[in-house]
Amino acid sequence: MAKKTGQSQRGLTLSSLLLALLGLAVVVVIIAFGLPLLLQNANGANNPNTGGTDPIGGQSTPAAPPANKGSGGGYSDAFLTTVKEHIAQGLHLTVDQVTAQVSGGKQSTDVATAQGISANQLHTIELNAYQAAFDQAVQQGVYTQSQAVSYMDSYRQRDPGRHNDNVTFLFGGAPPLEHPPGQGNK
Numbered sequence: 001m002a003k004k005t006g007q008s009q010r011g012l013t014l015s016s017l018l019l020a021l022l023g024l025a026v027v028v029v030i031i032a033f034g035l036p037l038l039l040q041n042a043n044g045a046n047n048p049n050t051g052g053t054d055p056i057g058g059q060s061t062p063a064a065p066p067a068n069k070g071s072g073g074g075y076s077d078a079f080l081t082t083v084k085e086h087i088a089q090g091l092h093l094t095v096d097q098v099t100a101q102v103s104g105g106k107q108s109t110d111v112a113t114a115q116g117i118s119a120n121q122l123h124t125i126e127l128n129a130y131q132a133a134f135d136q137a138v139q140q141g142v143y144t145q146s147q148a149v150s151y152m153d154s155y156r157q158r159d160p161g162r163h164n165d166n167v168t169f170l171f172g173g174a175p176p177l178e179h180p181p182g183q184g185n186k
Contacts, residue, residue, distance in 0.1 A: 075133075076142065080170065082133040087167060090125030091115050095171075102171040108164045123160040126167055130155055 075083075087108075088095045092115055101111050112122040134148035143151070155163070165176035 076137070078140075079133045079137055079142070082136050083129045084170060086129035086132050087125055087171075090122075090129065091117060099171045102168055102173040105173075106168075107173065108167040108171065119160065123163060126160075126163045127152075127155060 084095045084098070088098045091098060091112060093111070098108075098111055101114075102108065106114075108126075109119060109122060112119070112125075117125070131152055134143060134152060137143045138145050138148050162176065168174065169176050
């Protein structure tokens with residue numbers, strides 16, 4: 001009978017060890033996935049559109065919208081529509097006209113040049129379009145005023161070539177290329 005007790009104790013010890021390892025694995029998984037979420041929420045990320053990188057440009061920004069997920073990334077359809085409408089209006093065209101030209105292979109700078117709009121004017125048009133979209137999003141409660149100001153500060157610091165590539169992409173053109181700072185859209 002003593003032998004059976006020794007064998008059952010070894011079985012109990014092995015079971016306990018496996019149960020402890022399983023528990024440890026669960027704790028590691030919870031920490032690995034839960035801690036980043038807790039930290040994000042602790043940093044004031046009550047809005048699902050905060051934290052990460054700029055959705056259109058892919059640059060890191062303070063409390064930025066979600067990471068680039070394609071044409072427009074984490075921005076709402078209403079936000080993107082506002083941006084496109086304001087840019088098209090600044091180019092003295094309709095959204096459909098800009099889309100047709102960009103989808104046909106032109107860059108946003110080509111469309112602007114054909115309309116007699118300089119690179120500096122195009123940059124101003126783009127920034128104004130984003131500002132209008134952020135203003136609308138703040139009014140709708142999508143972003144706080146502080147978030148919108150932070151995003152726009154980041155956009156104003158960005159290389160104009162990056163904006164041009166992103167706008168081209170937004171209207172259905174080629175995806176943006178990575179540019180070294182100061183290299184524009186060469």
